[in-house]
Amino acid sequence: MKTQHKSGLHPRNRHQAPYDFDALCQRTPSLLPFVFVNEHGNQTLDFADPAAVKALNRALLALHYGIHHWDLPPGYLCPPIPGRVDYLHRVADLLAESAGQVPTGKKVRVLDIGVGANCIYPLLGAREYGWRFVGSDIDPVSVKAATLLATSNGLGNQIECRHQPDAKQIFRGILGSKERFMLTLCNPPFHASLAEASKGTERKLRNLGKAQAGAPVLNFGGQKAELWCEGGEAAFLATMIAQSQVFGAQCLWFSSLVSKKENLPAANKALARVGAKEVRVLEMTQGNKISRILAWSFLDEASRVAWWSASGR
Template identity: 30%
Template sequence: MSQPSPSKDHREVPYYAQDIDFDDLANRDPDWAAITKTGKETKWIDFQNPQILLQLTKSLLKRDFHLALLELPDDRLCPPVPIRWNYVRWIQDLLDTTSDSYSDRYEPERDVLGLDIGVGASAIYPLLATSTRPRWRMAGTDTDQHSLDYARKNVHANELSKRVKLALSTADAPIIPIDKLGVDELDFVMTNPPFYSSKADMQASYGAKTQPPSAICTGSENEMICPGGDVGFVSRIIDESLKLRERVQWFTAMLGLLSSLQQIIAKLKEHNVTNFAVTALQAGHKTKRWAVGWSFQDLRPRNDVTRHGELVHAVLPPPTAQTIDVPLMSKEWAGEKVDQILKDLDMRWQWRPAMSTGVMEARENMWSRAARRKKKFSGSKLGSKQMTMADGGDDESEEEEPVALAVKIVCAKEVVELRWLRGTDYVLFTSFCGMLKTGLASSGDRA
């Protein structure tokens, strides 16, 4: 699907994947048609004209998200919609695939609270987030009162004032003012920080381009420049995240250059942050941006979310999925064999034959030879325990044990898919995958 399609509840708006079809937009939106069409011929679109840029943003927000027209000052950024929506959409995927239910899908009943750092005059991120998810709420901060005044107008115009709260911040205040917000936890933090560290840095960046920018930039200095640029700003967020840790499920940031992404990931690794995700936010063939998210919690995003888009190997986080190929293996045989192997281990395990799907939780490595030997000589009997799942289970009275590893296993013809759900130790995940692969490979006849 090339562009988002409007829907009544906006719950499944897809990523922008291709360039905007301006003729189609003109056919759907009279305001856009009025400035781009003469009769049946589409005129050349002058993206150096700020009014055309503003109308494009307004028309996309109206068509794809049913959002009211924006009011923006002439001296502040007019936000292009596609990449910004892709950033919000990726955060939705991050949260949808890291819930305690292990559902890997959007849960309409889940309440979510996010923070946009540097909300800008448009309040584009809170508007997109809350208009597409009815149970989501947003807080937003900015150090510029002029921008906040317009942001409040845009929130009010879209009747979202009860779900979007904006506040003025200062340069020396915490970037993530969680205590000032009066909350104990946030589900996510997002930011689209200034990319440049100085005017000279910004001019050098423009000078290095082989072609002039396709669209005029109307941003003010405080929107374009900050000490250290995007790397400096996000590094400050990393420092604050090391103190807040699990009070925020996902810290995220957009970055302007691949080199910036590489530097931020290097900093995360320096602090032993192993649960992180990356995405390329390109929408079509022009501007490309990147985003990174990191968490101190142990829920792992789905593999297509944790490594989203076209990315170089150097920035990739550990994969959260493995595939075991066993030629000639039927789905039924695979399910029976997997169930048999895991029932013999001391872990929480629930298997659903009708879905050929199971979820295991283990407090430690219970499949190694040493673990089996220890159980044997201790006189304890090996065996799995029933597990409470999102849609019901048998063992609600049992005391919860710490979970070192959780894995979803899905069996299909000639393949077994393993999805890392929870845990901080990638080696433990790969060890479990290796054990299961060996067990399946050493089996007898395959149906």
């Protein structure tokens, strides 16, 4: 019988229990000024405060993953660590179907589309599983910042960041003609406009009891390419699916986070049109928040096993 984790996180996720603020502050003293005891007698911090969220991330990465140098340019996206690493654990299980076990080591090569200035998926994936990453981004500042994070944490040989000069292309211009990846990851822009992104932040602040007049501060930050694109998540997914077909023989699995469940039916129809042989929807739950990973492959099961065997030597 499988153990049911109350948090809804993957069983291998290190963040099943509430944050251990004593241990976090001991490892990263700069977090201490942000921690307080709430009316229930529990240690916590103000999750509506961007500085507090960044300090928490820095402490979590240092304590649990040995990432001791982590920072962001002002205004860039500060991602929630438990949810990001959950994505990695769930796609690791997907790869295990072909590999025969959860794969680790540098033979596993992963493409992170939209690596961001935070470089979070490559950093976590390199530390948790020893995988190698290529991270792409249309923003040169993000590419430079992510590269610095990789090298400053001794992961320059495992993480390579590439600039995508054409914002309309997702894979072309990044994947070489002979390159092969076992997995692609993506955290697509969620909103269709800056106004929509701002409304989303206002809702978060209200939920945190921090509603305020005027333009809200984005507690997790985020630049245009990180938060929104024309057509929002649905349009981005449609483009990614259409363009993935050309590279179907170079990637074992394509995947993307899908925040809005209502975007799945159109995505599934698009995958049928391009001839995807296998489609999976992997649900992720964290507290009351439910999101999902859409994964697809242009190879059938036997071909994926053979592809893995050939690529894993």
